[in-house]
Amino acid sequence: MIEGLPAGDGVPGEMLLAGYFVAVPESLNGSSLPRAAGLTTASNCLIDRLPEDGCWFGSASETLEACLALPVPAGARLYALLVPSEHVDGFTADILAAGTYEPVLLAHLDRRIGGPVREVAEGGRELGWEVLGYDDGLLHSWLCNNLYEDGVRDLGVATDDDRGLLPDREAAVRVAAWANARGDTKPVTWFPAALVEWDTPIEGRTGPAAIEAPVRRAAQPWWRRIF
Known part of the structure; x- marks a missing residue:
């Protein structure tokens, strides 16, 4: 469990799990953007997601199982997005206003649905x-909305050179x-969020499992041993 994840519901300062996704960090060095050796974000705009952009999962095991039949780049990793409880309402209100289908995000974040508070x-x-x-x-992301240079100038914030992420909750x-x-x-409610990463490479059709056993699927993937 990640430190700071909630034991209850709705207490300011708690972190709520939005969902899991798989992504491939990419180098970033564009105009009006920070330098990042391996940009990591939950945004659909800046890096590739698997199996497709905008795809969220409710559990780590479900996420990893969805990748088993895919060609998975070596740099792909499992991530979770966490949102401070006091910033969840604006996020979910924008989802509901858009009328889009987001069963994972709403099930985890919209307390009116009455779903369980899930641990990472x-x-x-x-x-x-x-x-x-x-x-x-x-x-x-704020990075893809031409806000980075203004943020550095107006707020004095800075992202790290490795991931392009802000250092702490206060800055976000x-x-x-x-x-x-x-x-x-963009006409959105901006909110701060934290990213959690698992270091182990994703097993897929061209990943570790395929290299070790090209004819059949590994009997016990690493994620079944952990989760």
Whole structure:
């Protein structure tokens, strides 16, 4: 379990699990963007997701099982997105207003549905923070909305060179509040969120399981031993 995940519901400061996804970090060095050797984000705009953009899963095992039949790049990893409880309402309100189909996100985050508060699977590590906004089925990042240079200038924030992530919750909260006060971004409610990563490579058709046993699926994948 990641430290800080909730034992209850709705207490300010708690972190709620939004969902799991698989992504492939990519180098970033564009105009008006930070340098990042392996940009990592839950946004649909900046890196590749598996099996497709916008695909969320309710559990780590379900996520990894969905990748078994896919060609999986070596850099693909399992991630979880965590959202502070006091910032969940704006996120879910945008999902409901869009009328898009997000059963995983709503089941985890919308307390009116009455689903259980889920713990994050063991073995992950928190990478850092980002600022996101939901728009008609997509998660946008503050980085893809031409806000980075202004944020550095106006707020003095900085992202790390490895992942392009903000260092802590305080910085992400400040960026989200600042972005929400502007009128020149996507029409979304910006919110801070933390990313958790599992280091073990994803097993897929071209991944570790396929290399070790090309004829048949591994009898006991690593994720079944952990989860």
